[in-house]
Amino acid sequence: MNISWLKQQLDRWSRFWISTVLMVAITLTSCSQSAQSDQVKVSPELEKQILQVIRDHPEVILESVQAYQQQQDGQLQQARQTFLEQMKTNPKAIIGSSPATGASTQDIVLVEFSDFQCPFCARAHQTIQQFMKVHQDQVTLVYKHFPLTQIHPEALNAAKASWAAQQQGKFWEYQNALFTQQDQLGEELYLAIAKQLNLNLDQFNQDRQSQKAQAAIEEDIQLAESLGISGTPFFVMNGETFSGAVELSKMEEVLAAVKASKG
Structure with missing residues (x-):
């Protein structure tokens, strides 16, 4: 041969x-x-x-x-x-229809790829809340869904429920409730949170079971995979990347580096 x-x-x-x-x-x-x-x-x-x-x-x-x-x-x-270049030059394209909160200027954008059933994501959630409480006038926080369905059976259902809450303007409240009650993920919790937030339940159920919900989450998953992201949580702040249940000091360090790079 x-x-x-x-x-x-x-x-x-x-x-x-x-x-x-x-x-x-x-x-x-x-x-x-x-x-x-x-x-x-x-x-x-x-x-x-x-x-x-x-x-x-x-x-x-x-x-x-x-x-x-x-x-x-x-x-x-x-x-x-x-992706990193677009984060700097055209953040609106990266954000798309994803939920965003914080600074409206989008000068510094923090993109979070997360899974509602990931314990490290729940820990990181607490840190992000502390971070955004201080920097919400400077930083725009963007949430991207990356449910690891092979190891977290409720991750996709939770993501769909949060997407449905987003359609009624209550994503961040719903997201917080999911992370703080992560050990109770399931149908009973999804409905209970929706009721607590006074969501229209018929619309909520229709939205989370829709093809639009599946497509929106799949779009985030494809983005994560195209970037080689294999675990959660994963963060991108302008041109800086970091991952895991990071400490607040680490996030402050990354923010300082981003500000320095912007002059």
């Missing part, structure tokens, strides 16, 4: 080859639902070829994986750079 030709094919179709190789390896070593997937069909002849290449030239596969990873890293860096 011509190795240079194989390298070219691996570079061209790296995504296909990587998934195929992984599937073959799983098939040969364990019973797995992913191994039963019919998304990638492998003929016995192709499987034999792949296994032989792995045995004889494992460096070819490694080079292909590395090339693919470099390509992905480059795309990620470009997406982040574009």
Whole structure:
């Protein structure tokens, strides 16, 4: 087999080859639902070829994986750079229809990617409240939904409920109630908060079950994923990024750096 030709094919179709190789390896070593997937069909002849290449030239596969990873890293860096530049030059485009509070000038914008069932997000929520109490005339806080549904089964439902509250002008009150009662997330709590905030329940239920709610949250999720965000909470303040249940001192430090960069 011509190795240079194989390298070219691996570079061209790296995504296909990587998934195929992984599937073959799983098939040969364990019973797995992913191994039963019919998304990638492998003929016995192709499987034999792949296994032989792995045995004889494992460096070819490694080079292909590395090339693919470099390509992905480059795309990620470009997406982040574009996002950060837009944060500075056109914050309205970043904010979009997301809930925002604080300074109307949008000179300093703090974007929060968060999950209502994440305990670290609940801790960060307390810090953000303290921070915004002091800097609400200087900083615009923007909330982006990033429910980690694989590990937090109520995160998406809570996000939809908060989106429905936003349609009646009560997002921030609803958001605060969700975080402060995080251990009670569920249908009973969603309705109880809506009643406490005097929301129109018919509209609330209709909105949170709507395609618009799903689409709005999905848009935030896609943005987070395009930026390579894998966990919550994650923050972007103008050109500065930080994550986790940060202390108030850290947020003050980032704000000072942002102000210094603006001269």
